[in-house]
Amino acid sequence: MRWLAATVAETIPETAQTVTLRLDVPAWRGHRAGQHVDVRLTADDGYAAQRSYSIASPPGIDRLELTVERIEDGEVSPWLTTLADVGDQFELRGPIGGWFVWDGDDTAPVLLVGGGSGVVPLMAMLRHHAASGSTAAMHLVYSARTLGDVIYRRELEELAGPHRAVALTLTRDSSPDWAGRRGRVDADMLADVGWPPSVRPHCYVCGPTPFVEAVANALVALGHDPARVRTERFGPTGG
């Protein structure tokens, strides 16, 4: 798979730790919602480092968007989130991954469960759902530490509608201003805001490993078919 030149067209701060990079990639040939790219940064002496990042933009949009969380001792994410500016260039290749994808080619209900920056590939699915006018019912359950850590907050409010619902839960926010859900995503919460196994939803779970393990196990315990539960994991490793 070839490396392609990407030029930063816009940087959008999302939270204190995350930035969306809007990119011009002239050779990009399209992707499916949920896929990711490999990014390669090269120093002036030829030293290079690679990491993978989820694509946040839906298929069919001119500019490719990556939302990147800054890992403090990371190697690639600090450059992408703090140094990268309009006009800067790096390389990427993709799209990668043909399993954790939602194409919207059926009307089965969809349950998206994201933890932290694990919401990024799920956002591509929500955006694709909205852009394609899908009538499949899609629910997102999104767990963040505090309100300030919620990525895409305003857009998520706008995306909620007849066929889309967003349930936000905060795990470490003690602010009295938050009237919504609190606590970790567990079987009770999934039974409350998810779908019953009888409607056979497609389930997509993305986040850090303990989050994915807990949510996937809870879905199976609730009676969801393991074969319809797709997972993708984000570790703080290396970034």
Place this chain on the structure above:
Amino acid sequence: MPIVSRGFQGRRRQPGAGLVPPGQYLVDDFPVLSAGPTPDTALEDWDFTIDDEVGGAAARWSWDEFRSLPVEDVTVDIHCVTKWSKLGTRWQGVSVDTLLEGMDTAAEFAVAFSDGGYTTNLPLADLQDGRAWVAFGFDGEDLEPEHGGPARLLVPHLYFWKSAKWVRGLRLKEDDEPGFWESVGYHNYGDPWREQRYWDD
């Protein structure tokens, strides 16, 4: 010529960095990757089977039978296609050579299959001559379910997705048959030293 990214320095002085394949970086922890929920199979329901190239059951071991086979301790470096490498990992397992002993087969390929439906394909030769194990121990402890326990394939000379978690057996094949990741964009063979990550690499 690669594009130079303005101001990028990187972490080039990482100890051991010269020991990893191209495009990899070292980790000290043990990241978890999988495509679906972690299966939960009781040991009394577990078995390991080898099917021959005409689909017949050539061998079967219950958990107790499997655990009575000769055990090898292996210390190997592992390389995940998602870019992390981990050096000097210590495993306990049964060599695939032991499992294939005395088996007369014309097969040139194998598909490893797992609880949960996962599959991965390899040339049979890559499972032989002391290069592959069915591992049940990590660092002297039982292999944890999220890392593939009770037992996973261990083929450290290929990218780690070939080391199928929750493995339950091998199907020997005359023809190569792409497995799970190999069918959705990942390289059919997956040699980390040749950076065979994706189709056409």
